[in-house]
Amino acid sequence: MDYLPFISLETWILLITCIGVFVMYGKGTYKTFEKLGIPGPKPIMYWGTVGRHNAVHDKECARKYGRVWGGYELTKPVLAVMDPDMLKTILVKECLTYFTNRRNFLLNGELYDAVNLAEDDHWRRLRNILSPNFSSGHIKEMFSIMKHHSHKLTTSLQSKARNNEVITMKDFFGAYTIDVMASCVFSVDMDSTSNPSSPTPFITHLSKLTFKLNFYPPFALSAWFPIFLPVLELLGVSLFPRSTTTFFQGFVEKVRAERNGSSHQVRKKHTTRYFLQNMINTQAANGPTNKTQNKGLTDHEIISQVTMLLFAGYETSATTLVLLAYSLARNPEVMKRLQVEIDSTFPNKGPVQYEALMQMEYLDSVVSECLRLYPPAGRLERIAKETVKINGVTIPKNMLVMIPVYALHHDPELWPEPEEFKPDRFSKQNKQNINQYTYLPFGFGPRNCIGMCFALVMVKLALVEVLQNYSFSVCEETEIPLTMDPHGSVGPKNPIKLKLVTCSVDCN
């Protein structure tokens, strides 16, 4: 071995062993789907199929590999399922047995006990406590609060329309959404709509909770070396910054102090029960909590639920409104037809009533079609608690099952001309033929979106009030076609810019 003058034999052996271990570790899981006989894209060492692994790219995988395929998020195997029969089993039939939970990153920081991250009995308890906030009776109570903000929204758009200004739609719809959410959760009027282009601290803090999975270092480290996760947790590394929960904690304490300070009479005058008040009431009614029983929330749980509800509701609903405006501006015949329905339901720009709003068929078709084309949550996920076989496919214990909603909604076999905006797919007659497991903008089953009905009312109300007064129109600054941001939630990559045309008497 004289020809290896500078390195001893032992060092060479060590070096080669290290390289071998490095290579084997980097490819260690990549045989998982081959062994299970499940097709999928070829992974790259350590990197897996990331890069080609996002909600928009799922369409390509579905075309190549069918409705079940396997990919690798770095080194983590991910089973993609968009077969409707399998989805029925995963989301509904076996939800409470094998598929109750989403993945647990472990690095949840202070939000470890938020309803969307909680697991099993803890999740069930939180969900049971929160659910009454989203009953139709309670949403109806919230309707007058929503109307206060939708009215402000239409007023704030007046000067923009009059001056023929180019409008960044997210500024206005984002401000409306956060105002509604803040009022319904905290009973505070943020009044963001009066100054939509400068984001309130609420929006700034909520934006910090969005992390882009593929590019976030703690996420990458936890995927490559899960063994270090407990150490990272101990070091206080979190996917969600502590400053955000601290910010909302301050709010909760302020509202609680005001509530305690006010007299019984003043409290009685606040007849609308906002979410925070309902949560505090569960403490008073049931005493301190036991994590598995249906008892009141702890102080910490209240802060986590409040933060998470605002986060889960804000971006999704605001993006839906923005994309509705864009879709209507690009399809003026659909917009006209919707305005005819609005004017016949609420003649002479009359006040919007809850019951009538909920019965508007074409409005419902338009919103449904927008959520098909642009589902804000492009993917759902569940973890298999045990090894199970569904429709001949073996899903091993702890496998992450990913439901590619965006790809499902763009499957040409299920939705002919999938890229076209065609609300009539959801007309009364056509709706009956839609398999419910092929349309999942709010997920499905016991772990679906808790805020679905609330979101639909908030979105429909704003859309109707705006269309009573204005029409959307594309302008030079409108990006056509849209570039979608494939990471995180599905939405436009660049801000959507439109103009508004004022309706003199009615818009149809």
Ligand code: HEM
């Ligand atoms: C257009 C608006 C919205 C869309 C498209 C949407 C979509 C979704 C989706 C797809 C899920 C996952 C469901 C699943 O895994 O099966 C979800 C969960 C959730 N959403 Fe929404 N959402 C919207 C608005 C809201 C609002 C307004 C709130 C609250 C006020 C909210 C609160 C939640 C919560 C707390 C969860 C977790 C539920 C659980 O784990 O039990 N969402 N949402």
